[in-house]
Amino acid sequence: MTICILLLKILAILFILFFSKIIIISIFFYREIQAARAKDPAAKSFLEVLLLYQGLHALISHRIAHFFYKLKLFFLARLISQFSRHLTGIEIHPGAQIGKGLFIDHGMGVVVGETAIIGDNVLLYQGVTLGGTGLEKGKRHPTIGNNVVIGTGAKVLGNITVGDNSYIGANAVVIKDVPPNSTVVGVPGRITKQDGKKIDISLDHIHVLDPIMQNIEELEKRIDKMEREG
Numbered sequence: 001m002t003i004c005i006l007l008l009k010i011l012a013i014l015f016i017l018f019f020s021k022i023i024i025i026s027i028f029f030y031r032e033i034q035a036a037r038a039k040d041p042a043a044k045s046f047l048e049v050l051l052l053y054q055g056l057h058a059l060i061s062h063r064i065a066h067f068f069y070k071l072k073l074f075f076l077a078r079l080i081s082q083f084s085r086h087l088t089g090i091e092i093h094p095g096a097q098i099g100k101g102l103f104i105d106h107g108m109g110v111v112v113g114e115t116a117i118i119g120d121n122v123l124l125y126q127g128v129t130l131g132g133t134g135l136e137k138g139k140r141h142p143t144i145g146n147n148v149v150i151g152t153g154a155k156v157l158g159n160i161t162v163g164d165n166s167y168i169g170a171n172a173v174v175i176k177d178v179p180p181n182s183t184v185v186g187v188p189g190r191i192t193k194q195d196g197k198k199i200d201i202s203l204d205h206i207h208v209l210d211p212i213m214q215n216i217e218e219l220e221k222r223i224d225k226m227e228r229e230g
């Protein structure tokens, strides 16, 4: 009988702890949970996002790891982020600075480097890398503005800035600054839309980020000229 009462007490304590944790997370991560609900049509309820979305869990771990990182407890910070990485498949370095309302959809394979800065209301899909380009020290990872969406598999590399409200297409490789309100696709990334207007890369030479395309255009012009002259 006493064992039954003891078990019931333990269960009650676990239940209370679980609910307290849920309430605390709901309060501190309300904006992130709402972001997931707004940006993922498959998200059916607040509770589903809270309990089952690994993007949210990675972010909760990151907030704790970042707290210890700022206290210069680097090993503990890294331990938490690595543990979270094993659970969620999302690797966020504890040094990364992340704004409010980040939603990491699906998440698996996302990597965020130590000196990356992410603004508010950003959406990252699976396989996104915010990485460095070499062995340089100091600020070597990108700065992502507010309301940016980075498509699945995209790599944003180096100490570059992606302006507010920009969209990086799936699998793009971005190695240069992106102005605000732009859409970038391809390898290396080129701007296809800015301020809501489509950019015709054959006419535009300001927004082209692709040196290969520039060479091809140059060759085309020379061939045209030779054909006209010949």
Ligand SMILES: CC(C)(COP(=O)(O)OP(=O)(O)OC[C@H]1O[C@@H](n2cnc3c(N)ncnc32)[C@H](O)[C@@H]1OP(=O)(O)O)[C@@H](O)C(=O)NCCC(=O)NCCS
Residues within 6 Å of the ligand: 106, 125, 150, 151, 152, 167, 168, 169, 170, 171, 172, 183, 184, 185, 186, 192, 193
């Ligand atoms: C870039 C993206 C946002 C489209 O933006 P858009 O402004 O509507 O662009 P459009 O569809 O008008 O395409 C513009 C041009 O870019 C090309 N394009 C679009 N997406 C591209 C991509 N990811 N990679 C390479 N080229 C791409 C189009 O073929 C088109 O080329 P064209 O002008 O020669 O015909 C979208 O294609 C994308 O990549 N979204 C990512 C979504 C994602 O990751 N989802 C994950 C769900 S799990």
